[in-house]
Structures are given as C-alpha cells and as structure tokens.
Amino acid sequence: MHAISILEPGGPEALSWREAPDPVPGPGEVIIDVAATAVNRADVLQRLGFYPPPEGAPEYPGLEASGTIGAVGRDVDDWAPGDEVCALLSGGGYAERVAVARELLLPVPEGTSVVEAAALPEVVCTVWSNVFMIAGLRPGERFLVHGGGSGIGTMAIQLAKQRGAEVTCTVGTEEKARRCVELGADHTVNYRTEDFVRAGEFDVILDNMGAKYLDRNITALAPGGRLVVIGMQGGTRAELDLGKLLGKRASVHATSLRSRPLEERAAIVASVRENVWPLLEAGTVRPVIDRVLPLPQAGEAHRIMESSGHFGKILLKTGES
Template sequence: MLPETMTVIEAAESGGPEVLALATRPVPTPGAGEVLIAVKAAGINRPDVLQRQGLYPPPKGASDLLGLEVAGTVVARGEAATRFKEGDAVCALVNGGGYAEFAVAPEATTLPLPQGLSFTEAASLPETVFTVWHNLFERGGLMPGEWLLVHGGASGIGTTAIQMASALGARVLATVGSEAKVKDCGALGAVRAINYHEEDFVEIVREVTQGHGADVILDMVGGDYIERNLRAAALEGRIVQIAFLTGSKVEIDLMRLMMRRLTLTGSTLRAQTPEVKARMAKAIEQRIWPLIAEGRLKPVIDSSFNLRDAIGAHRRIDDLDHIGKIVLVVGSSRP
C-alpha cells in the first residue's frame, strides 16, 4: 500500500540554496504511459540551480519541484505502461519532481538500472547522458577518430562526455580549472587536459592536434569562449552550446565561421518533445548502457547528501571545485 503523502524539497521563492525547504505533498498518480518510482536517489544538475534562481521555469504541465533524474523502484504504472513491472529497479529522465520520495516518469524515458551500479550512481546518469548523447553524437555528429574539446571537463557533463567520447573512439581534450582536475580528466581518458588558468586552450588545441583543431567543441561556459571556440575549431568543425556560465551575449566575428565552414548550434534537453526524448532513450540503451556493463563508462560522483540536506547539496554544486555529480539520497543506495 502506497502512502498518501511524501516528503519533498520545495523552492518557494527564488534565490540561493537557503530557499530550499522540506515540505509534504500528495504522492502523485502516474498517467497514461507513465510509471511511479519510489525514489532512492536523485541527481542534481545545473538546470536545477537555474530553476532555484528563478531563471529556468518548468515547462507547462511539469512538476514545479526540482529534479530532472532519479533512480529507484517502480511501484505503480499508468495505463499503457507495460515495459516495467512493480519492483523493477530503474533510472529515469523526468521533467521535474525528482527531489521527492516518489516521482512520476514517462516510461519511454525510463531505463533499466545499469548492471553493477548503485541507485546513487544510476541517479547521476539520465540528465547527463541524454544531454551528452544528443549534443555530441546527434547534433555534433562526433565520429571515431575525431578530436573533441570539452569545456568544463570536471563537471558532471564533462566527466561523462570524456568517457563516452573516448569509449566510442574519439580523441578528447578538456579544459579545467586546477591541476587536480587535469589529472582526473586524464584518468578518465582525455588525451590532454588544459588548465585554463595557466594555458590558452586555443594554442594547446592547435598544438596537440598538429594544427587540425577540434572537430567538435562542447561548450557550457560561453562568454569569451564563444569567439575563441571559432579559432580552436577544425575546418568543418561543429560547436555545440549547452550553457552559459559566463554569459550568452557576446560580440564575435562570423567571418571565421564562414571561411572555415563551421557549424554553431545548441540545445536544451527539457524542452525536447516526448517523442524526441524517447528516441534518445532507445539509442542510449543500445549504445551507452553496454559501455557501463563493460566498465568503460562509470559515473563520477563528487558527493552525496540526504534529501533533507538539499541545501548542503546545492551549496556544493555552487562550489566550482566539485568534480563529477552531486546526488541526493532518499533511501538505500543498493538495489
């Protein structure tokens, strides 16, 4: 028997981590094509921070609660949800509502818990892996043998991108902010990690690739990196923008884009249609889940916090010294 109410984390107003507060809400009911998950862990992502700050409102019809990825067990199913049964261990991409004891997820973006992973590890995957897959391999068209430059290499997105791209045959460069992060990214498979406090990434990319440049650039920094990306890119290079930590409004000379036949693109995941997300989920299960089973891709967890300490978890993600993902733990970490 499911309880009638559950503990959640609300952001009743916009601001810093201190606006997050415990609250009680009714346990949601799964609709058609949805499953209800008893959440064991929920990943924390940069969009959660933006929503907390009032800069990234949830789409129409989505939960107002933070949390875009969860792991746990299926406890109820809506009409036409037939793939999973009650008790199955899963992780899921959700449109919101992850910071809670129960969360509703579309069955189409719910995946089996990867072999060998805990709930805490699995909760760090969906938002990050969907983002990396779509932007590197679908939008960026990254191919084996090509050079990839990842900005923010020690972030959750960065550590995942390095591993996925390396495992699928690309050669990876990454920018980071400390020597400790240089070593960490090297251990994950980066051919070269670049400390942006001490080195010019444009020069290093040109040097390491022997003048070729980066075929694909994944950028979540923005600001003056946008113009510098044009200089670091290879002929016919693809630059994919997924965030703007230092600003989205800049002045650039597009002549370089024209002369080098570059593609500048970008996307957000949350706004994608259910059909597009379902297509991504199928590709990820076929191409990425086997890499996890083989030990070629492993979540990098910086730290975990109890659901009741969501404030502490958000303070940690606001600290740029973190490496990998930060996760809220709701129940037992093992399936």
C-alpha cells in the first residue's frame, strides 16, 4: 500500500506519499480499505513534531477514516469483509489501509456516502464526549464553542441546538458567521473585533485555544459553568484564578481522545452510535465538508487548514474511492 509519511518534522512539504507495509489484523481488529480520511489540527501538530502517536499506533497521521472492511482478525464476529464503516483512530488514517479495533468502528450512516463518513468519527466523538458526557449540556443552557467554522465547531453547533441549548460561536469572518447561523447558531462573535466575554455568561464552553483564552473563558462562565479545553492553539501555560473559579462554583476539564485507553474510547463510540447516529440518519445533523482532495495532496490540505480559510472538514480521498 501507500501512505503519507513524515520524513522529518517541518512544513507541509514534510508529508510524503510513499510505499508502506500492509497492516495485518490482530485479534479483535479489522483492516479498512480506506476510501477517505480527514485533516485535524492534531495532524498538523504531529507533522511539526509536537504530537507523536501513542505507543503501538501507526506512525502515519490521521485520526479517522472511512472505507470498506477488507479483512477481519480473530475474535471478530460482528463485522465482515465488505461492510462500509468509519472509525476513530489513534493514527494511520493517511494510508490506503489501516488496522483498527472492532470497538472503534461505526457503520456508515444511512444517507451518507462512504467518503463523507470520513468527516464524522473524530469530531462527533470529541463533541459528544466533551459537551455532553463530561460537561452535561442540558436543554435551555447557554453554550459557547470557539471556532464555529471548524469541523468541531460545525458539529458542536448542530448537536447543541438539537439538545435545545442556546448556541453562540466565535468566528473570524462575516461569511463564517452567516454559515454558522444557517447551521443553527443563535449568536456569533467575531473574535477579531469583539470580545466573547461581553456576549454573556455561558453554562458550557468548548475551547480549542487553551492558555490564551483561559482567563476570559473563566470570566465568561455562568455560576456552575463548565469549561472543557480540547486544544492548545493559543499556548499551553496560563495562570488560573482559583478565587474566580471557586466564586462561580465552576469547573475546568482538559481532555484528548487519542491517548485514552481503548475501553474509554470504545465507550464513547458506543454512546455516539446510540445518541448521534439516529440524528445523522434522520438528516437533522450532517457532516459539513469544505473540500475533498486526493490523499497524496495532504500537504496542500495542511496549508489550507493552517490558513483557517476552510469551513467544516477537509477530506483526503484515496485513488480507489
């Protein structure tokens, strides 16, 4: 097979389309013949040398993929060759084939193509686990998601709105603001010209910025509010005002999916299949896809992501799909 290798940490040119060994399914694993994968910020960090894959994970980037099962390992009796699936990965999605534990598989939702399904696993599992399983967003609560035009943001807006929340998102352009409102956002804040703290107090905040926004996020929380940090685009170190946090009886959670034990990721995937897949199949929630590029053009996809000119997910498609 072929896969995208990182020859050495660096810019998008560090991504190289090369021959690679075919994966072999271990016990409880299947091989996916990949139709498409998706670009995530974590892939950019890995390319730069800041986010190596966990022990035992493939060296290639890619935290999600979709395709057709090509082979199954021992002890797999609930999936079969030919099944169309998508999967949450610890790495390896930027390849023509990938091995994945059966517990991390999801069927391609009815009404979604196998290529489009590559836009789902990472964002849906991230949003569902953080906003609902951890932060417990409830109907009627006020929800803020930073980066409303990102893959995470576009999914968070839809799921929070389906849950009956009042949704606010930050955006960088008026065009992104308009499209976020079309997805269900009640309010938008242009982070270039406005301060989200003035938009009101929020019961739940989903943050991808980290240190840069920490103090203002705490200020923007309502009493009993919950801040969930899932990214560090704005740095890793900041002071936390415990007095402000205690005064609001608020909480801060910092999480990632990639390094969690298999049983934790499996529980998230199972909850997503139960709670989100029916919404996808009913058409009330949908993947938002900015563009689809050939997998060998992963470097160009990274350039687009780093420029923040996209809206929704950037997909990489294999030649056979």
